[in-house]
Amino acid sequence: MVVGASAAGLAATETLRREGYGGALTLIGEEPHAPYDRPPLSKQILSGEWSTDRLPLRRSTDLDGLDLDLRLGVAATGLELADRTVVLADGTRVPYDGLIVATGVRPRRLPGDGAHVLRTVDDALALRDRLAPGRRLVVVGAGFLGAEAAAVARGLGCAVTLLEPAPVPLAHAVGEQVGRVLSQAHLDHGVELRTGVTVTAVTEGGVRLADGELVEGDAVLVAVGSLPNTEWLVDCGLAVGDGLICDEYGEAAWGSPRPKAGGVYAAGDVARWYNALFGVPMRIEHRTNAAEQGMAVARNLLRPEARKPFTPVPYFWSDQYDMRVQAYGYLRGHDEVAVVDGDLSGRRFVAAYRTGDRLTGVLAVGMPPKAIRPWRQAIAARAAWHETVPTATPAAGARLDGR
Amino acid sequence: MRVELDEPKCVAAGQCVMASPEVFDQREEDGVAILLEERPGDELLDGVREAVAVCPAAALRLVEE
Numbered sequence: 001m002v003v004g005a006s007a008a009g010l011a012a013t014e015t016l017r018r019e020g021y022g023g024a025l026t027l028i029g030e031e032p033h034a035p036y037d038r039p040p041l042s043k044q045i046l047s048g049e050w051s052t053d054r055l056p057l058r059r060s061t062d063l064d065g066l067d068l069d070l071r072l073g074v075a076a077t078g079l080e081l082a083d084r085t086v087v088l089a090d091g092t093r094v095p096y097d098g099l100i101v102a103t104g105v106r107p108r109r110l111p112g113d114g115a116h117v118l119r120t121v122d123d124a125l126a127l128r129d130r131l132a133p134g135r136r137l138v139v140v141g142a143g144f145l146g147a148e149a150a151a152v153a154r155g156l157g158c159a160v161t162l163l164e165p166a167p168v169p170l171a172h173a174v175g176e177q178v179g180r181v182l183s184q185a186h187l188d189h190g191v192e193l194r195t196g197v198t199v200t201a202v203t204e205g206g207v208r209l210a211d212g213e214l215v216e217g218d219a220v221l222v223a224v225g226s227l228p229n230t231e232w233l234v235d236c237g238l239a240v241g242d243g244l245i246c247d248e249y250g251e252a253a254w255g256s257p258r259p260k261a262g263g264v265y266a267a268g269d270v271a272r273w274y275n276a277l278f279g280v281p282m283r284i285e286h287r288t289n290a291a292e293q294g295m296a297v298a299r300n301l302l303r304p305e306a307r308k309p310f311t312p313v314p315y316f317w318s319d320q321y322d323m324r325v326q327a328y329g330y331l332r333g334h335d336e337v338a339v340v341d342g343d344l345s346g347r348r349f350v351a352a353y354r355t356g357d358r359l360t361g362v363l364a365v366g367m368p369p370k371a372i373r374p375w376r377q378a379i380a381a382r383a384a385w386h387e388t389v390p391t392a393t394p395a396a397g398a399r400l401d402g403r
Numbered sequence: 404m405r406v407e408l409d410e411p412k413c414v415a416a417g418q419c420v421m422a423s424p425e426v427f428d429q430r431e432e433d434g435v436a437i438l439l440e441e442r443p444g445d446e447l448l449d450g451v452r453e454a455v456a457v458c459p460a461a462a463l464r465l466v467e468e
């Protein structure tokens with residue numbers, strides 16, 4: 001059984017079938033929609049460039065070919081490990097032999113009513129209806145999701161205020177200098193970017209800041225991160241803590257006391273697993289990780305005797321205005337950033353990230369694929385920083401501070 | 404088997420090239436995928452299936468003929 005019918009859950013079911021599993025296969029999805037793609041929601045769907053008929057991840061004929069017991073529009077509400085049973089919101093009890101948890105995340109919210117969030121297709125359509133030339137949009141949170149929505153809203157002629165608690169947006173993720181470069185694009189496109197401000201509540205007509213100021217808007221988008229959907233697993237005996245905690249194979253770890261039942265794996269945004277390539281536990285909310293991890297844990301579940309650790313180089317991309325940002329690796333907690341190709345001011349560059357003496361990540365803006373791929377391969381090969389990044393490199397003389 | 408690439412959907416991630424370099428490449432200017440072999444031989448199909456599965460834009464499809 002696979003619980004969660006988005007990218008990770010779909011990849012898991014497809015892999016189970018492709019690898020020869022011919023038994024009963026149940027796919028549970030809380031949303032009423034067949035599996036669909038989320039990255040376009042904050043891009044082409046919000047802008048109106050695409051209609052929603054481009055979102056399904058598979059054609060209905062391809063889904064039919066998987067011979068699934070597909071149950072959409074019903075959430076899983078409980079897991080009884082001893083009985084190997086998942087309990088659904090409608091009271092149904094569904095038994096399983098092996099289980100893959102792919103229940104994803106949901107947006108964090110702020111106190112007060114009336115704000116939009118952006119996670120589902122319904123969220124995107126509701127926000128799109130509020131965007132029009134001259135309308136004022138307040139975006140709370142200048143992470144990648146908030147930044148993409150701000151860029152789309154500017155493109156539609158909205159007046160956009162982007163509010164961010166950190167002094168430099170995205171600095172914790174990509175470093176201060178790269179964060180500044182990405183923020184500058186918003187300023188250049190007429191976004192009112194306000195950093196170092198804390199929003200305490202959504203109110204009628206806007207948002208309230210910690211100092212009492214009201215920032216007015218016709219619509220408010222709250223994009224302040226997400227929470228893993230693990231409530232249905234609490235007290236079931238598995239270890240939960242900012243995600244479902246898994247080992248290097250993606251198998252769920254036991255809490256205490258340890259129950260006697262195995263065969264539970266997790267994939268996608270909800271899974272916090274140990275990535276042996278980087279030597280740290282991580283939970284990755286990226287589209288590509290969802291598919292790769294869904295495939296990996298499906299194989300591990302199916303062939304426990306030939307299990308392989310899941311050791312991907314994480315990848316994400318973000319489209320903002322005319323910029324395409326692409327990043328490989330694990331950038332968080334880096335010690336140093338160096339520009340190894342291009343230059344920051346032209347918004348055409350490759351930045352490399354050092355953690356200890358390892359090259360652990362690269363982030364590129366506006367660079368051709370051949371300029372990025374060797375760096376990705378170096379990260380996968382656990383390349384040492386001092387052997388990979390020439391000390392004399394920095395174009396534009398920029399050796400940057402991390403964290 | 405025939406590979407279908409929905410080019411406007413491609414997000415230039417390059418995952419397909421890593422999964423199946425014999426069948427896919429990327430355009431130099433914008434990274435959009437290029438299909439090198441529309442009808443890849445059987446020995447390449449495992450890689451192509453991997454590429455279809457990991458494509459972050461669901462822009463690839465392998466269809467029986």
